[in-house]
Amino acid sequence: MPLIQPPMMVHGGHHSARAMRLMIRDLARGRQGIAEAGDLKVRPLEAPGPGVRVGDGSALIHGARPWQGAYIQSNVGDAVVDVPPTGPFAREDLIVLRVEDPEVEGDRDPRREDIGYFHLIQGIDSQDTAAVRDMTAIPLARLTIPRNTAAITEEMITDLRRLANPRTERTLRTVHPQHTEKVPAKHGHWAAWPKEAAWDVDIPAWATKATVVVTLSGLRAEAGPTYAELRTRLGERSAKPTVVDDDGTTTRRTTVVIADTFAVAPADRGTRQHLAVQVNQIDKYGDGDLSVAKGTTVTADIEFTESPA
Numbered sequence: 001m002p003l004i005q006p007p008m009m010v011h012g013g014h015h016s017a018r019a020m021r022l023m024i025r026d027l028a029r030g031r032q033g034i035a036e037a038g039d040l041k042v043r044p045l046e047a048p049g050p051g052v053r054v055g056d057g058s059a060l061i062h063g064a065r066p067w068q069g070a071y072i073q074s075n076v077g078d079a080v081v082d083v084p085p086t087g088p089f090a091r092e093d094l095i096v097l098r099v100e101d102p103e104v105e106g107d108r109d110p111r112r113e114d115i116g117y118f119h120l121i122q123g124i125d126s127q128d129t130a131a132v133r134d135m136t137a138i139p140l141a142r143l144t145i146p147r148n149t150a151a152i153t154e155e156m157i158t159d160l161r162r163l164a165n166p167r168t169e170r171t172l173r174t175v176h177p178q179h180t181e182k183v184p185a186k187h188g189h190w191a192a193w194p195k196e197a198a199w200d201v202d203i204p205a206w207a208t209k210a211t212v213v214v215t216l217s218g219l220r221a222e223a224g225p226t227y228a229e230l231r232t233r234l235g236e237r238s239a240k241p242t243v244v245d246d247d248g249t250t251t252r253r254t255t256v257v258i259a260d261t262f263a264v265a266p267a268d269r270g271t272r273q274h275l276a277v278q279v280n281q282i283d284k285y286g287d288g289d290l291s292v293a294k295g296t297t298v299t300a301d302i303e304f305t306e307s308p309a
Contacts, residue, residue, distance in 0.1 A: 006290020225286030
């Protein structure tokens with residue numbers, strides 16, 4: 001095989017289409033899938049019927065054959081894909097974005113026909129996406145259609161989209177309390193504590209999930225058994241609580257990890273939200289004191305990720 005010359009980098013040269021496809025493949029670092037979280041989402045028709053619509057967006061599709069390279073496809077507006085009704089048996093279908101490049105497969109004429117199109121594969125095995133392995137295509141959705149059904153509804157659609165290059169952003173925040181701070185006296189209610197364990201966090205405009213891990217090292221318990229719940233709160237959403245259950249009697253130190261994943265609502269993307277630790281001490285199981293003090297470290301590990309939405 002000759003050395004493929006890079007496209008658009010010299011004047012007067014001849015640059016093949018494959019040279020461009022190979023450049024796209026390298027720039028994508030071997031990944032394929034949709035470009036952004038909301039791209040090419042499959043939904044029912046506005047009035048459910050024998051078809052679905054694929055929304056706006058772009059995708060990278062790698063060729064199924066060695067050294068074929070990669071393709072970029074973009075969709076503007078909703079594209080309707082017809083779905084034939086089922087008969088006496090249920091059916092599993094697969095909706096893919098497919099490319100048929102006549103240089104390597106098929107006989108489509110790019111001067112008259114689209115080489116990229118949305119394609120319905122009927123009658124696949126349940127949970128199977130192997131039908132696209134020999135195609136230059138990416139799966140978008142699986143349709144699970146009951147028998148004697150013509151209208152496709154939301155619950156029949158399983159999203160199979162994957163991001164080609166999902167974005168992540170991670171930050172660490174630390175706090176070292178210099179003074180003793182006990183849990184607020186009104187036990188049995190959630191309260192922000194410790195006061196220094198609170199941050200204003202900028203949520204990226206592309207984020208769909210936020211994973212928050214807060215570690216309190218050197219948390220102090222004394223004066224009897226202690227039982228408390230701890231959780232994080234990001235904006236208006238609270239995490240599931242972690243329990244501190246200590247039945248000691250002397251002064252002791254412990255480490256607590258609070259962790260959860262929040263779905264980022266579209267309205268919160270690109271905004272600043274408040275992150276804080278909250279406590280709910282329950283005296284029914286112990287009347288000791290829980291506090292942070294000199295020697296306590298609070299670490300917040302915050303990671304935003306992008307996934308199909």
